[in-house]
Amino acid sequence: MPENKGTDVGKNINLIDRVKLGVAVSAAKSVTFAVRTLRLGAASVLPGSIARKIEPRLLELLSQQVKNGVILIAGTNGKTTTSLLLREILERKGFKVAHNSTGANLENGLVTALMESTDAFGGLNVDYAILEVDENIVPKVLTPIQPKAILCLNLFRDQLDRYGEVDTISKRWTKAISTNSPNTTVISNADDPTLSYLGQQLSQKVVFFGLNEPNKYLEEIPHAVDSIYCPNCGHSLDYEGVYLSHLGEFSCPQCGFKRSKPALNSSEWSQVLVGLYNKYNTLAAATVAIELGIDEATVRDTIPTFQPAFGRAEELQIDGKRVRILLSKNPVGTNETIRVVTESNDKTTLLILNDRVQDGEDVSWIWDVDTEALVQRGGTLVVSGDRVYDMALRLRYSDVYDSKVNLIVEEDLKKAISTALEHTKPDETLHILPTYTAMLDVREVLTGKKIR
Template identity: 65%
Template sequence: MELIDKIRLGIAVGIAKVVTFVVRGLGLGAASVLPGEIARRAHPRLLPLLFKQAKKGVILIVGTNGKTTTSLLLRKILENKQFKVAHNATGANLINGLITALLESTNLIGQLQVDYAILEVDENILPLVLKDCQPQYILGLNLFRDQLDRYGEVDTISLRWQRAIAPLPESTVIVLNADDPTLSNLGQNLSQKVLFFGLSEPKLYLERIPHAVDSIYCPRCGHSLDYQGVYLSHLGDYRCPSCDFQKSPLALKSKEWGQILIGVYNKYNTLAAGLLAQEMGIDTPSIFQTIANFKAAFGRAEELTASGKHVRILLSKNPVGMNETLRAVSQIKATGKSSVTLVVLNDRTPDGTDVSWIWDVDTEELAALGGTIIVSGDRVYDMALRLKYSQDSLEPGENPLQLIIKEDLPEAVSVALERTPEDETLHILPTYSAMLEVRQLLTGRKIL
């Protein structure tokens, strides 16, 4: 590294650390984005310089749902084996967030002192990141519709991924979800070493294919796929009756593994982190031990206590994600251990400004179980209308549903806590920005 580059790097690092100190010292947030944004202006090539310093390599985790939970689990597995890890734990997964996370682990002259950098990366910027990085591992979890106003359809993203990954060296290991036809096809077209994970538990099949499906057509010939069964959305066991495309063979099967947290989607997160850890040389008993003691990332099945009540926050930011959280909540409500649910819908930039996706969510299942549903957020009346239609679809005599609308979020949280019995769990289903607000109200601390 030339002297002028070292000086610029030192300046950028110094600025970032000062900004971090000021933001946190004044209680303005976790400083997970701003330091990287300012440092990048001081040194535009900062990201590749930091990437190169990870001693054992960079791990990129991409996908629509599950990135934060999976990356945190993998981090815990590695740290329990005494590896030093840099990680964007707050979920800030755009370029400035990645830089900030790496700068957290540098010394004052910009030396990155870690073995691995585990970075969850927004699915839309993976090609941009790969211009500056040759990662040792890429983990692809899934591709669903998410913020169509920003990203477009899953086929477009998959094609961009393939073009960006193809030039990488064959030493790069790609780990993909075989149950996702788009990702299975992607892996079958790459020259690098590709490992597949997926479910192998027909007892978990849904009774029917849900409304929120994106990739039920063959990615090769366009014919409708023949599904033996689906686990969630378009993830399942399938083959194409028109060509030779079928689900890729699994390197790791779910029957052999435990599970972190609740929900089928967390089975996938567990398998993804476990398979990658095995490929990195971590022994299976150590992986299982970490899984058994794992605590949720913020907002992702995270459990808190507020006002003496047990609260579980389930991030619900797109059709598939919300369908799965509703599925998990409905199973708990059916046992009588949860009668109150708070749904918070925002339409800010982190959420996506198009909220039409709520009409692809199967809210009828939640409404049929009755109890109390409180609705809040910037688009409170859109969500209330969706739930009112679900309520009106109920047969006479089904469990009564009480729908409460609260425009003011602090009031909504207060009412939800007040109405939750002490021996039950309050489930909160927020979009991303709403989750940050809810957590601040419950804990008194900001995340970002």
């Protein structure tokens, strides 16, 4: 157990800032108490919003109190699973960790998460803070946070109506990180060309993670591929093999750019949860933990006992039947959850498509998903959600071989879940593939509880 040295709030903060910090935190804690008492939500964003109006520098003032530093986790897919696994590893060693576990990953959510661990005067007594950060705000938060480590998981197309293409984000990341503290360690995905290149351009210490298991290569590059061109010269990359989307073993025949070497041998590591994408999450968390000085034995011992967050391959028992929920919010993620389904012997799948702000209002991405693999295997497909007919149409167009799939369209979510359970045999698993807000709706139906 690490020594608890306590927190001296005033050590690096002047009197005026200390007073404003205390007022802001006290106001936020009052709001949190009221919201939760009245059961209006999880209070994961509003307290931070109010506190930042009182003290705009709150993110900086709180971050500088974290004893061993802040770890930022950014990327399109896998932030929640990776951060939770890393948190469990650190807590197993006795460290106190602050974490935005609700998934509120914009500035107000980050501030709210840090304030959860403060005293009434704004004193923050934690060893580490793990903050999942929306990929679009990484450049905005680097300066106030001055992180000890930045984990760059992956970059895929996600909510193009908000973010744009991956090249735009990667260039902004590179510019922001390169001008940040030289003491920051960057952990980056070697198998993602844009992030492998990003890491090679930085002056800070960079450590890579990735797979080295050719037996897991896809037979061909999938339709939902985002970045198969060299980030250095623009020439088409040569791939020895692809694991998912544009992630794989690559090199550029034009300029010589090639994949970076991962720090860990992936074939020697078990993975957390199902799906190849969770092997990446496992390796990412393990690489960060070892870089922080955690012994490898502790990391390995933590992986088999890890419990996922709701919707991230979590399994439930409902009416005596097993239900597995696989968040599916963009082309790459959905292709991977479909791979999990098609590699099983289970015959019933429920797909739920919403188009709310948190999902991204543009649902055209479903036409980049390889739903043909799901349809061609047959069985029963139940569809629901705000855009149920868009999903039903996509599946119908996928039935190019007259697969005899049983397609059931049900607008009402409760009825859709009930229907899917009825078609699930006792010895099989019902796979539910929801977008983000649909996942929250499923939680409320299945457990009677909301996340926020």
